[in-house]
Amino acid sequence: MGMSITYTEQGLVAALKERDNQAFAFLYDHYSGALYSIIRQIVTDNSEFAGDVMQEVFINIWRKIESYDQAKGRLFTWMLNIARNAAIDTLRSKSYQNSQKNQELPDNEYRGASNQTTQQNVDNIGLKKVLEKLKPEHRVLVELAYFKGFTHEEIAGMMAIPLGTVKTRIRNALLQLREYLK
Amino acid sequence: MNLKEYIASGIIESYVMGLASASERVEFEQMCAQYPELAAERKKFEESLEQYASEQAVRPPTEVKAKILKAIVTMENGKTEASQ
Numbered sequence: 529m530g531m532s533i534t535y536t537e538q539g540l541v542a543a544l545k546e547r548d549n550q551a552f553a554f555l556y557d558h559y560s561g562a563l564y565s566i567i568r569q570i571v572t573d574n575s576e577f578a579g580d581v582m583q584e585v586f587i588n589i590w591r592k593i594e595s596y597d598q599a600k601g602r603l604f605t606w607m608l609n610i611a612r613n614a615a616i617d618t619l620r621s622k623s624y625q626n627s628q629k630n631q632e633l634p635d636n637e638y639r640g641a642s643n644q645t646t647q648q649n650v651d652n653i654g655l656k657k658v659l660e661k662l663k664p665e666h667r668v669l670v671e672l673a674y675f676k677g678f679t680h681e682e683i684a685g686m687m688a689i690p691l692g693t694v695k696t697r698i699r700n701a702l703l704q705l706r707e708y709l710k
Numbered sequence: 711m712n713l714k715e716y717i718a719s720g721i722i723e724s725y726v727m728g729l730a731s732a733s734e735r736v737e738f739e740q741m742c743a744q745y746p747e748l749a750a751e752r753k754k755f756e757e758s759l760e761q762y763a764s765e766q767a768v769r770p771p772t773e774v775k776a777k778i779l780k781a782i783v784t785m786e787n788g789k790t791e792a793s794q
Contacts, residue, residue, distance in 0.1 A: 552782065556775055560774075560775070561764070561768060561770070562763040565768040575771065583778050590782050591785075599742075601752065605756045608759070609728045654763065654768075700720060702720050703718075703720045705723065706755060706758070
């Protein structure tokens with residue numbers, strides 16, 4: 529591969545908006561690993577599904593690049609959120625859930641936050657690895673919100689804790705995560 | 711609430727990671743437009759998140775790239791034909 533073109537973020541966005549295939553190939557080469565990582569942290573058990581999510585994500589990036597607004601955040605942040613949302617949609621899809629049925633008992637998964645530490649059956653990569661440093665009562669909330677896509681309201685119901693507490697704990701957990709990322 | 715407290719509240723992280731509610735997002739975007747210091751803090755967090763995510767990259771299956779590029783070329787050709 530003799531590709532020597534590099535882009536600034538601004539230049540890359542401009543080229544993508546111009547529908548430049550070469551810029552898109554560059555985008556893929558530079559960001560696919562980081563985006564695939566987050567997809568695998570959400571769609572944990574089946575790489576075939578994760579590959580499909582990847583395709584969907586990059587096609588969506590291509591289709592929606594016009595709507596990306598630099599004033600609201602960096603390109604990577606925008607793409608990361610597209611990837612996370614697509615992965616969560618797959619996690620909730622019938623076909624994924626059917627493929628999981630014989631492998632686990634989802635109903636028991638979050639019965640007790642204290643059990644969490646003994647149930648790490650997935651290779652921990654990326655943010656999930658950082659998550660391990662949090663207190664269990666914080667970790668379980670970030671798991672449910674960020675990696676499973678439940679709303680704060682849903683989590684309050686599931687865990688039988690007040691909505692305000694869910695929000696405060698998640699925010700505190702994210703502030704701690706930030707410290708660990710440094 | 712003053713700006714310092716707002717910055718330290720976890721709203722930046724919550725917004726960037728896609729966990730803020732619709733009304734929190736609207737408020738945060740307005741605040742960022744109004745206070746460059748807040749936007750700068752957001753950018754700092756975005757950069758460290760991006761940095762960490764690229765350190766933790768996982769190589770996707772090799773066939774995925776070709777499939778995506780093919781899908782995009784097909785989409786673009788479809789568009790050109792439609793507009794002719």
